[in-house]
Amino acid sequence: MYARAVAATALICALTCGAVSASPSKQRPVPPKPRETPMTFYVVNGAADACGHGCDSWIEVEGKVESDTATRFRAFLDRHHDRNLPIYFASPGGNLDQAIAMGTFLHGKSSIARVGRTMVQECGFEAQDSDVCVKLKQSGRELHGDLFTSGAICASACPYAFMGAAVHEIAPDAILAIHSPKVVLNFRGGQPDAIAIAAANQRGRERADRVASAYLAKMGIDAGLLALTRTIKFEDIHVLTRDEIARFGIDRREAVETPWRFESNALNSVRKIAVVKTPGDTSFRLLQWRVTCFNSDNFSFDFQRPTRAGALVAIAHGGGSPVYFNGPLSVGGGSSFEQWGMRLIHSRLESLVGQPQTEIIETSLASDGRSIPQTTRLSNEGWAHAMESLLASCPPARGAVIVHSSEAASK
Known part of the structure; x- marks a missing residue:
């Protein structure tokens, strides 16, 4: 049976x-x-x-x-x-x-x-x-x-x-x-x-x-x-x-971001990721920012996003004048992403880091030639701490005087 x-x-x-x-x-x-x-x-x-x-x-x-x-x-x-x-x-x-x-x-x-x-x-x-x-x-x-x-x-x-x-x-x-x-x-x-x-x-x-x-x-x-x-x-x-x-209602937020984080690898960097869905978007967009250093006074600041035709990208804070990224460059062959970048000296970067939030302004042209700005506000949470870690790994700026601990102790 x-x-x-x-x-x-x-x-x-x-x-x-x-x-x-x-x-x-x-x-x-x-x-x-x-x-x-x-x-x-x-x-x-x-x-x-x-x-x-x-x-x-x-x-x-x-x-x-x-x-x-x-x-x-x-x-x-x-x-x-x-x-x-x-x-x-x-x-x-x-x-x-x-x-x-x-x-x-x-x-x-x-x-x-x-x-x-x-x-x-x-x-x-x-x-x-x-x-x-x-x-x-x-x-x-x-x-x-x-x-x-x-x-x-x-x-x-x-x-x-x-x-x-x-x-x-x-x-x-x-x-x-x-x-x-x-x-x-x-x-x-x-x-x-x-x-x-x-x-x-x-x-x-x-x-x-x-x-x-x-x-x-x-x-x-x-x-x-x-x-x-x-x-x-x-x-x-x-x-x-x-x-x-x-x-599906698992997380309905239309803008979600990570804090700024220091990443230690072949090219040390400070990185932030966000997914956003703004008016006019049919789906969420993945946005990424990365800061790397040439030395302790010169930095590269990159922004990556899905490819958009005819747009400019700038960053600003607290009503300050926007600073425009250069670009775009396509990311890899046949990629649907593009990368924008700028070089900043330490003091200029610190003016951004020291604010509670920054604004990414993406400007596109309407069919009638009008400029249409789209602003994404980002928290600066973690940026200052992450920059401390990055700076500790950067080579000294050209002409900088390095004071060793033994010399400092004798002064």
């Missing part, structure tokens, strides 16, 4: 290596798959304004969603109920039922969720997913760390937990990715035949659809997200575009 009773169906959403269906703001490659560790939660203390203006502490939620994750998550938040800290998710996915349970619990709280990863300082030179570092994160201690949104990923089952929060925000350089769930069957009473397996799989998929549909509706998420999810095979992954993120 064939086994006919299904003991349980587990709905699994886990990040797998597959084709990435997206375009930049659309086309962003999925980073290499990290070692999967069970989801852990810990409180992090960082630098001033690390998680936003006036925010220096947050909760990191990272790793794979497993069968006991929701219970542990609830116990963790109960221990910290008196602290309304933002929650940052970094997860490849896992058990869909558990992710929905996490989101349902979050929904009853005034929580804010974002996608971001933490580099824990106490881990030292150990890899962040090493046994030593994972044990630290599971210790229950408050740790110290640096928060990054660039390349941080919340995929598969993770978005369901993330979308349970009262407020959910996606940084321009973070990744939210989806695919359809996989039904894992557990039979009792022997090995079933192919017909029984197919029927059980169908029932599991129907249940997954009902559960996900009801949950997303409760969270105020557009049904289009689930419709899109159904079209993505479990073996593949789809990175949501900014237009999709807004259209």
Whole structure:
């Protein structure tokens, strides 16, 4: 007699290596798959304004969603109920039922969720997913760390937990990715035949659809997200575009920007990214700024955006006279992006950095020859601190007198 009773169906959403269906703001490659560790939660203390203006502490939620994750998550938040800290998710996915349970619990709280990863300082030179570092994160201690949104990923089952929060925000350089769930069957009473397996799989998929549909509706998420999810095979992954993120009601902000950040690589730089949708735009535009130095008194300031015909670009602050970028140059062969640039001396750059915000003014010509300016206001959050790091790496200006510490001590 064939086994006919299904003991349980587990709905699994886990990040797998597959084709990435997206375009930049659309086309962003999925980073290499990290070692999967069970989801852990810990409180992090960082630098001033690390998680936003006036925010220096947050909760990191990272790793794979497993069968006991929701219970542990609830116990963790109960221990910290008196602290309304933002929650940052970094997860490849896992058990869909558990992710929905996490989101349902979050929904009853005034929580804010974002996608971001933490580099824990106490881990030292150990890899962040090493046994030593994972044990630290599971210790229950408050740790110290640096928060990054660039390349941080919340995929598969993770978005369901993330979308349970009262407020959910996606940084321009973070990744939210989806695919359809996989039904894992557990039979009792022997090995079933192919017909029984197919029927059980169908029932599991129907249940997954009902559960996900009801949950997303409760969270105020557009049904289009689930419709899109159904079209993505479990073996593949789809990175949501900014237009999709807004259209489905995940993050409806029309202008989202990162703080200015120092990036240490072959060419040290200070960088900022924004996605904006202004009147007249049919979709979000990805904008990027980068400051590099020739020396401590001479800097290159570049601006990259989708190609636009017949436009000028300037930067200004507080009613000051605009300074115009030179350009444009196309970025790479056949690229739909263009780059503008200018050279600034240190004092001129400092006059921008010292303001609370700057304005990017893009001027185009109407068919009747009129100039049509379009202004995007940007926060200068993080710019001063990032510039300090950049200046420390710049070669001295020509003719600058270098005073060594021993000489300074003798004066």
